[in-house]
Amino acid sequence: MTSSADSVDAVAEQFVEVGLRFQNHDPLPYIYLGPEQRRQAAKADPQPLAATLSDIRALRERLAALPATDDLLEQRRRRDLAERLVAVQTRGEILNGQPPASFDEETQKLFGVQAPHYSEAHFRELVAKLDRLIPGKEPLVERVASFRDRFIIPRDKLDRVIGRAMQECRARTSQQFSLPSNEAVKLNLTGDMPWVGFTEYKGDSQSIVHLNHDVPVHIERAIELGCHEGYPGHHVHALLIEDRLIKGRGWVEYNYISLVGPLAVVAEGAASFAMELAFTRQERMQFERDVLLPLAGLSDEGLETYYHYVDLIEQLNYARNEAARKYLFEGMPRQETIEWLMEFGLETAGTAATRLNVIHAQRSYVVTYNFGRTMIANYLKSKGQIGTPESWQHFHQILTTPLSPRDLLPTTTE
Structure with a gap:
């Protein structure tokens, strides 16, 4: 649930923190450009994957609950952040033994595309x-x-x-x-x-x-x-x-x-x-x-x-x-x-x-x-x-x- 003080900046900040904790469970490489102490604090956090996934779902709800905006650039930013949250959640569900039902569904959720099929x-x-x-x-x-x-x-x-x-x-x-x-x-x-x-x-x-x-x-x-x-x-x-x-x-x-x-x-x-x-x-x-x-x-x-x-x-x-x-x-x-x-x-x-x-x-x-x-x-x-x-x-x-x-x-x- 969002508060009147909530904002896309606040959700974005939390996304970085949750993302760093998520990497404790995902062996895939990633890029991080913020303060190193923040990464180290996330590495030391023992939060289980299920709890991290719950945090990701909560961030999606907060982002969706923000007041509408007429700013096109802000709309694009929110859209891209929402899609990134879906992707990380999907990756977490895969790591948790709950993959999507098909290859196409997986690529759609992870990357926003479906590649052509070839025989x-x-x-x-x-x-x-x-x-x-x-x-x-x-x-x-x-x-x-x-x-x-x-x-x-x-x-x-x-x-x-x-x-x-x-x-x-x-x-x-x-x-x-x-x-x-x-x-x-x-x-x-x-x-x-x-x-x-x-x-x-x-x-x-x-x-x-x-x-x-x-x-x-x-x-x-x-x-x-x-x-x-x-x-x-x-x-x-x-x-x-x-x-x-x-x-x-x-x-x-x-x-x-x-x-x-x-x-x-x-x-x-x-x-x-x-x-x-x-x-x-x-x-x-x-x-x-x-x-x-x-x-x-x-x-x-x-x-x-x-x-x-x-x-x-x-x-x-x-x-x-x-x-x-x-x-x-x-x-x-x-x-x-x-x-x-x-x-x-x-x-x-x-x-x-x-x-x-x-x-x-x-x-x-x-x-x-x-x-x-x-x-x-x-x-x-x-x-x-x-x-x-x-x-x-x-x-x-x-x-x-x-x-x-x-x-x-x-x-x-x-």
Whole structure:
């Protein structure tokens, strides 16, 4: 129940506190930009998950009970905060053994979207194209692995190659965005993690990008990771949120950003599209041929064919959604799901097993990458040619407004 003194600011403050307590029960990473003593106090709080969920439901009721406002920006803020509360509550219910009834219901509650369904026939058609592209008589998954392994960046050169790619991504982004003079990204090679890369934003325009050296990183991922994790992806997005929303507008709820909520689709979608915004296809190939491949000590032989392969593999990305749907909600056993990913995602047994580990930990989060990217790409392409100053301005608006999926999708209802 709300009081006459209640406000969206008060609910937002409480959301951060409850969110930090919630993280005691959720192993997924999150961003926190407020005072460290507040985080430590939350860590020391023994409140059980059921009580935290009760607090989240109470915050939803308080937010809904606030007097109506004619301020459009305030309306958007309330809407976004309400959707974030629904997402955290849903995640908590999942952790409590009460998942939604279906994959689509889960993605709707967690991220505010429902990704398209694709049949096995769709993936078989794409696999057939790859079968014609990659020569040889061995099983296709073996031919693909052998062909692709020619472009693995040696582990002892990862830091140099990824660092140089990120430097170029930064240079191109700084031509379009005004970046703080003190901003910086530090690379940290780590291992035994269920992801390839993760950006830990530390505040004050500083980030640590953690790269998992246990996962083979192929040459096309260098620019992708540099743009996705750094510029104009997660690092730039986080510093803009801190500058424009927290400091500029006083929207304290953005001091706590969990891995669920509609913002996740926008963030991952924008980061996944960042490379295409910063580089044309030809620019990317030339930079890889002239700079990155020599740094990695790799040959550029077969690079054109490799790019056709990358195009098809990108379309097979949606197979991961279907694997998650089958594994989480349709009872497909682990080994069978791994084999399904090998057949329709053309992943090796080891990569497919790692992929399934990610799905097991993050569940339907997989849609934020592929459907998020499709959503951002379609929105920006509807505004004009990609790579122009105007498209960069629209991208900047996506990062700073903030916009949610319902604002970006062509046909949505309030």
